[in-house]
Structure formats: C-alpha cells, structure tokens
Amino acid sequence: MPDDKTVMIAIESLAKTFTLHLRGSVELRVLQAFSMQVETGECVVLRAPSGTGKSTVLRSVSGNYRIGGGRVAVRHEGEMVDLSAASPRTVMEIRRNTIGYVSQFLRVIPRVSALDVVAEPLMARGVPTDEARERAGTMLGRLHIPAKMWDLPPATFSGGEQQRVNIARVLAVDYPILLLDEPTASLDDANRALVLDLVREARERGAAILAILHDEASRAAVATRYVDLAPLEAAA
Amino acid sequence: MTDDPVLTVTGLAKAYGRRVACRDVSFELWPGEVLAVVGESGSGKTTLLNCLGGLVPPDAGRVRFRRRSGEVIDLVAASEALRRAILRAEWGFVRQNPRDGLRFGVSAGANVGEPLMAIGGRHYGHIRGSASEWLDAVEIDPARMDDLPSSFSGGMQQRLQIARNLVTHPAIVLMDEPTGGLDVSVQARLLDLIRRLVREAGVAAIVVTHDLGVARLLADRMLVMRQGCVVEAGLTDQLLDDPQHAYTQLLVSSVLTV
Ligand SMILES: Nc1ncnc2c1ncn2[C@@H]1O[C@H](COP(=O)(O)OP(=O)(O)OP(=O)(O)O)[C@@H](O)[C@H]1O
Numbered sequence A: 001m002p003d004d005k006t007v008m009i010a011i012e013s014l015a016k017t018f019t020l021h022l023r024g025s026v027e028l029r030v031l032q033a034f035s036m037q038v039e040t041g042e043c044v045v046l047r048a049p050s051g052t053g054k055s056t057v058l059r060s061v062s063g064n065y066r067i068g069g070g071r072v073a074v075r076h077e078g079e080m081v082d083l084s085a086a087s088p089r090t091v092m093e094i095r096r097n098t099i100g101y102v103s104q105f106l107r108v109i110p111r112v113s114a115l116d117v118v119a120e121p122l123m124a125r126g127v128p129t130d131e132a133r134e135r136a137g138t139m140l141g142r143l144h145i146p147a148k149m150w151d152l153p154p155a156t157f158s159g160g161e162q163q164r165v166n167i168a169r170v171l172a173v174d175y176p177i178l179l180l181d182e183p184t185a186s187l188d189d190a191n192r193a194l195v196l197d198l199v200r201e202a203r204e205r206g207a208a209i210l211a212i213l214h215d216e217a218s219r220a221a222v223a224t225r226y227v228d229l230a231p232l233e234a235a236a
Numbered sequence B: 001m002t003d004d005p006v007l008t009v010t011g012l013a014k015a016y017g018r019r020v021a022c023r024d025v026s027f028e029l030w031p032g033e034v035l036a037v038v039g040e041s042g043s044g045k046t047t048l049l050n051c052l053g054g055l056v057p058p059d060a061g062r063v064r065f066r067r068r069s070g071e072v073i074d075l076v077a078a079s080e081a082l083r084r085a086i087l088r089a090e091w092g093f094v095r096q097n098p099r100d101g102l103r104f105g106v107s108a109g110a111n112v113g114e115p116l117m118a119i120g121g122r123h124y125g126h127i128r129g130s131a132s133e134w135l136d137a138v139e140i141d142p143a144r145m146d147d148l149p150s151s152f153s154g155g156m157q158q159r160l161q162i163a164r165n166l167v168t169h170p171a172i173v174l175m176d177e178p179t180g181g182l183d184v185s186v187q188a189r190l191l192d193l194i195r196r197l198v199r200e201a202g203v204a205a206i207v208v209t210h211d212l213g214v215a216r217l218l219a220d221r222m223l224v225m226r227q228g229c230v231v232e233a234g235l236t237d238q239l240l241d242d243p244q245h246a247y248t249q250l251l252v253s254s255v256l257t258v
C-alpha cells in the first residue's frame, strides 16, 4: 500500500442541470457546488437519499455525463486531467487505463461470451489474448460464476450473475480509480461478501474508490470515509 | 496508436440543386477508431459518406487523408486518378445494398480476390488462399467460394461485402447501414463480426446508421446529423445517456432502450 497519499479524483463546485427539451425545456437542477476529493487507498462512500444525484456524480467522473459546471479532474498517468476540457479521445484513454466504472446494470453484447466480456478491457490495454482470458477466468471463478457458463453470452444470465460479470470485467483490471454504483445491489449475502472482499483488495493495492452502497453492512465492510450529498433544496 | 488523425474533414458541403444535403461538416478520425453517424433518413448521412468515398463530388470542403506512407492528401483537391488509386488501395466501402457493393456476375471467391488483384496481387494461389481465409473470417464456408453471391442470404451477402472490403487491409472503411434490412438475429451476428474484425484489423471505421443500438455497440464516438448539419458530436455513451441537443433527445427518446 502506497503511504504517500495522492489525490486521484478532485471534484470542485460540480453543477449539473438537465434541460429536458421534449418537456418544454424544463430545467432539472440536480447538483450544485458539490466538492470532494478521493485519494489513493481510500474508499469513499457517497450517501444521499434516492434521486439526489449520487449516480450523476459518478457518471460525471466517468465521462458518461457532460460536466455541467465546475471542475472534475482525475489523475491520469501522473497528471490531473480536467474532464470538462478533455477531448473525447482523452476520455477514452482515461477509461481504458485509469478509470474502472461498474454501472448498476450490465449492457449485454449479443453473442459475446462472459469470458470475452471480462477479457475485453484487458485486451484493450494490450494484455495478450491468452493471458487476458486466463485472468478473466480467474476473476469469474472468484465471483463464483461456474466455468460451464463462461462461454455463454450473459444475456440469459440472472440479474445477480450479470452483475457479477459486470464487476469481474472491471476488477480484472488494476485500475487506479474505481467508480462503483451499487455493485452489490442485486446480490445475495454470500456473493455480496465476495464482491466486498475484492473491493477491499483493490483499496489495499492503492486504488482510489468512489462508491455508492445502500446497505449499512456493505458500507461498513469497505468504506474508509463517508461523504454526504445534500439534496439541493436543503443546500440552498 | 498515433497522435495524428488518419482523416481530417473540414467544411464539407453538398447540395442537390437548392436542397442542402450536407452543410459544413467537420470532424477528425483516428486510426482504429469507430465513428457512428446517426440521424433520421434524409438527414444527409449517406451523402456525407458518398462524398468521403468519392462517389459524389462535394461542393466545398477538404478531406485530408494520411496515407500509409505518412503523406497527407486532400482527396477533394486530388486528381481523379490519384483519388481512385488511394480509395482502392487504402479504403473500403461497405454499401447499404449488397447489389452496389458486390459483383453479382462473379463468384464469392472472386469478389474477395478482385480487390487484391486491383492493387497488384498477381499470384493466383495466394489470392485464392486469402479469399478463402477471409470467407472463413466472415463465417462463410470457404467450400462455397465458387458460388455466386445471388445464392447467398442477405446476411451472407453483407458478410461477403465486409470480406471484400477488408481483404486489402484498408486504413479506413466506410459502412452505410451495414445491418439495415436484416432481421434481428442476423443483425446481432453481423454486428459482433464487425466489432471483432474492425478491432483486430485496427481499421478506422465510419458507420452510418439510423439505429442507436448499433451506434452504442460499435462506435467510440458519434455525430448526430439533422438536415445536413452536425447538431451534436462526442462520445457515444455520453451523447446517448446525456444528450444536450433537442434533436438528440428526440432520437434517444424515440427508442425503447439503447
Ligand atoms: N440523463 C438524465 N436526464 C435527465 N435527468 C436525469 C438524467 N440522469 C439523472 N437524472 C435526474 O437526476 C436526478 C438524480 O439522479 P441520480 O440517478 O443521480 O440519483 P441517485 O442519487 O443516484 O438516486 P438512487 O439512489 O435512486 O440511485 C433524478 O431526478 C434523475 O431523474
């Protein structure tokens, strides 16, 4: 575990308003003046009532949502990169090498096997096919996806199985930054414990983790710190 | 991966009489990248592709292509002969209708072998060998090498077009609605194949589609076109999940799930 803490995610005065053009251009203000940081070796759990904007924060850091206002910077290859100014190509590179994002639902790709779904990000980083598939298999094994399912596309898997494939895909790579949006939401106790072990291991190797976890037991198992996101009306 | 784009398009415009099909379209494309062009029918997607692919002369704009040799050429300003030679050797174009992209009078094997001969391949055995490998790569039984394309299903014809266009190892491949007109299961197979081959070949691709699901699956970046103009451009998932422009929001809201 690296002992000199380094800021990996810096969110300064993040704002996000959605303009719904199809509904008379109504403006939905979700985030305003939200600031926080995450350092190496931390697992910060973001807390707030449903609908407050927790996922919006994670999606903004992952580049999935456009930065509405303020600044979000992530450390990519040693340098803090400002996401609102980064080109799409830079964001793609950050996703390939720096940020692992577990969304709540797996987007299944028709005809691609579970093993290849998991091996893909490794291969995109230049890991040779055989090694990537071996590491993918190890990770699926650790998440108790039986080997007989590895060659099947996850489309027909149960919700919990798809969620574990989704997690394996991200945790098979040692990303410096992890964004986890309810990674244990559809899992039973045994599988939840497996996932939380992996998250703890990632933290111990020095990953900077920003997570949304709704149950108290999961939070207690991995969090090093909590950040509360205030609903906008309360903040105003 | 290099830092220079393989293609830089600036201010591309095309009108048919008073009807503007493409207006001031600009974008860059990097090696190995997949760019989707989406928009409703009539929004200028195919015109854009045809201008890039040399089928239609643009009224204005530049299409600067970085050749394998490193030399950068504006294909719009280049002589007809040079443009044709470059497109033949370093580009591929998978057409919406296999009738436009294949030669129906010759065998499947010849359809794949011809582009190699066109760029100077002479050894019959090697050409037949490559054709056979590419048929296999697009999941067509090489035993059907001597069959005519007309004996193939629509999905097989599209796969044959893909083989014909990738056999020369192009730097850029243009695809116009590659899965249009195919039923859903055939589409899924074709998409998976395109995804894999484009990645393995490291080729940059521009895929025109009206199907946002296809864009989500294949493309790194996306251009949204409306009435000949690019209204929004960016990362595919960002445009689909956080669309800014009213027209993009309309497109996204018009489909069940993307
Ligand atoms: N792409 C979008 N377009 C429009 N509105 C959005 C979009 N994404 C999120 N919102 C809105 O922003 C608000 C915050 O949503 P978000 O998903 O971030 O909440 P959350 O805190 O993660 O909630 P939960 O705990 O229920 O997952 C909600 O009102 C939601 O409807």
Ligand SMILES: [Mg+2]
Pocket (backbone or CB within 6 Å): A054, A055, A056, A181, A212
């Ligand atoms: Mg959420």
